[in-house]
Amino acid sequence: MRVLAAMSGGVDSAVAAARAVDAGHEVVGVHLALSAKPGTLRTGARGCCTIEDSRDARRAADLLGIPFYVWDFAERFTEEVVETFVGEYAAGRTPNPCVTCNEKIKFEALLDKAMALGFDAVATGHYARLSIVDGVPELRRSVDEGKDQSYVLASLTPEQLRHSLFPLGGSLKSDVRAEAQRRDLAVARKPDSHDICFIPDGDTKKFLENRLGSHPGELVDAETGAVLGRHTGVHGFTVGQRKGLGIDQPAPDGRPRYVLSLEPVSGTVKVGSVEQLAVRRIDADRPIWPSERPLDGPTECVIQVRAHGGTADAVAEADGDRVRIELREPLRGVAPGQVVVLYRPDPAGDLVLGSAKIAATE
Template sequence: MRVLAAMSGGVDSAVAAARAVAAGHEVVGVHLALSAKPGTLRTGARGCCTVEDSRDARRAADLLGIPFYVWDFAERFTEEVIDTFVGEYAAGRTPNPCLTCNEKIKFEALLDKAIALGFDAVCTGHYARLELVDGVPELRRSRDADKDQSYVLASLTAEQLRHSMFPLGDSLKSEVREEAGRRDLAVAEKPDSHDICFIPDGDTRSFLEDRLGRSPGKLVDAESGAVLGEHAGVHGFTVGQRKGLGIDAPAPDGRPRYVLSLEPVSGTVAVGSAEHLAVTEVDARRPIWPGRPLDGPTECVVQVRAHGGLADAVAEADDDGIRVQLRQPLRGVAPGQAIVLYRPEERGDLVLGSGLISATR
């Protein structure tokens, strides 16, 4: 097959490309320039898409003996990922930009261009297992539970998955680093990037305030309606947040307060005790099914965050989306987050589908 290897400049994508070469595929490497003003140097383990990352990707491609290109996707990344991220927070929702990037950039913009150029598949360093069974894609959790990325890949359509390769799905991260060392890849010990790549300092509130400005509103007690303080904008909060609320007076019962809900129109941020965060029902819109849609009520395990937030559940789909009844309450479930449905199986949890959370009860 002709395979386009997306090479971020990290160890995972470099080893994934190496495995594609070793499997006998005709591989071409490509680095996506996602920032109009990339930083000259990487700051520790934060951020990505720097000049250094591009150079690391090129060095890996040269060592593997494959052609290498840099494609400028900065404008589309800004529109599809950054602007969407800002808009979702302004609307009082909590988006996952990595999920949006996978969906809109790596497996829509990149894959569309790859197919147009005659490639059969896009290869990435994601940790997830993928196989075709009678032509139907089956996406499963990776062998390395700590690195599993099936959650942020669950928004991919069946057609996108048919043209995807995840060579690292059956490997542990330690094994990937060891292999990189054996292959003399310079990125073998390079730190992983983390947090949000376009907010390398990790200060999401300041990033949003720079773009949305200040929209003062009230912090209110969800039970009594008492005004507890003011804030600079609902975009500075997310459901389940405890720190940085700006409330000076302790609660009457002495227990900490958490953000329970956001109302962007009125600018109201409602806070309350932890038990009021418990959610037992979730509605999700825009369902995506890698295989077949649900056929009636289905026992499953759901995940509402990239790392954690799991519960047994019963899910059912209709024309309006997905309704999920949780068997164990979850906290900090916010509109805008993705909910991914898994079927636990002996060969690894199978992704049944996903949706974007629209309401909770």
Template sequence: MRVLAAMSGGVDSAVAAARAVEAGHDVTGVHLALSAKPGTLRTGARGCCTIEDAHDARRAADVLGIPFYVWDFAERFTEDVVEDFVAEYAAGRTPNPCLRCNERIKFEALLDKAVALGFDAVCTGHYARLSTVDGRVELRRSADDGKDQSYVLASLTTEQLAHAMFPLGGSTKAAVREEAAARGLSVAEKPDSHDICFIPDGDTRGFLTRRLGEQPGLLVDDETGAVLGRHAGVHEFTVGQRKGLGIDAPAPDGRPRYVLSLEPVSGTVRVGSAEKLAVTEIVAERPVSRIEWDGPVECVAQVRAHGGTAPAVAELVDGSVVVHLREPLRGVAPGQAVALYRPDPTAGDLVLASATITTTR
């Protein structure tokens, strides 16, 4: 097959490309330039997509002996990921930019261009597994639970998955680093990126304030309605947040307060006890499903990239997915994705569906 390997400049994508070459595919490497003004140097695990990352990707391609290109996707990335991120926070929701990037950049914009140029698949360094049943491609968790990225890939369609390749799905991160060193790849010990790539300093609040400006509002006790303080905008908060609330006086019972809900129109941030964060029902829209909804489905629901899972029963009601959690989850916010899995410890839990959370109860 003709394979386009998306090479970020990190160890995972470099080893994924190497395995595609070793499997006998005709591989071409490409680095996506996602920033109009990329930083010159990377600092530790802060961000990605810098000039240094592009150089690392090129050096890896040279070691593998494959053609290498840099494609400018900055405008598309800004519109579909960065602007979406800002708009979601302004609306009081909590988006996942990595999920959006996979959905709209790597497996929409990049994949569309790859197919148009005659490539059969896009290869990435994601930790997830693919299997084929009756000619249909299915997405599963990776072998390394700590690195599993099936959650941020769960919104991909069956057609997109049919053109995807995840060579690292059956490996652990430690094994990937060892392999990179053995192959002579200089990125073998390069730190992983743990931050939002377009906010390399890690200051999400500052980034949003610069984009949205100050939009003053009130911090209100959800139980009593008492005003506890003021804030510069609902975009500074997320549901479940405990620190940085700017409340001077402790709760009457001495226990910490948490953000329970955000009301962007009135500018109200409601806070209360941890117990009030417990969610037992989730309603989500725009489902991407790999099952036929002919009734309630037993599953495991996941609401965060790592953690936030509970056994559940899900059903499709008037085009929305309603998830009834058998165990309550905390910190579930509108704008997040909920991914549904069928447990399978042998082959990897199977992704059944993904949808965007609108309300919780």
């Protein structure tokens, strides 16, 4: 196969490309330039699209003996990822920009261009297992549960998965680093990328304030209705947040307060106890079924609402473009805007049933 290897400049994508070469594929490496000003992005290997990352990717491609290109996706990244991120926070929702980036950039824009150029598949360094059974994609958690990235891939369509390769899904991260060392890849010990790449200093609140300005509102006790303070915008908060609320007076029982809900129209941020964070029902929309199998009636499953952690046993039922999820046990910190992924426990590894965008919780 002709395979386009997406090379971020990190150890995972470099080893994934190397394995694609070993498998006998005709491999071409590509690095995505996602910022019009890459020099302003975080350096020191904490991001995934800096100038140094592109250089690391090129060195890895040279060592592997494969052609290498840099594709400019900066404008589309800004429109699809950054502006969506800002808009979701302005609407009182909690987005995951990595999910959006995978969906809109790496497996829509990149894959579309790869197919137009005659490639058969795109290979990435994601930790997830993918198999095609009788033409039907089956996406599962990776062997390395601590590095599993099936959550951020669960929004991919069946057609996108049919043209995707995840060579690292059956490996532990420690083994991948050891392999990179044996291959003399310079990125063998490079730290993992983390945080949001387009927020250089990691200060999400300041980033949003610079773009959305000030929209004052009140901090209100959800139980009594008492006004506890004021704020400069609901975009400065997320459901489940405990620190930095700006409330001077303690709760009557002396226990911490948490953000329970955000109301962007009125500017109200409701706060309360940790017990009030418990969610037992989730209503979600825009479902995607990676294996082309929508739920057929009430289905026992395990749901996940964040990239790492936040799982619970549940019963889910689909009705057209809506999914209703009843949790067997309460889950905290669930917010509109998050993606909920449904898994089916399976001896071969938890199978992704589908994903949807959280619209409301109870």
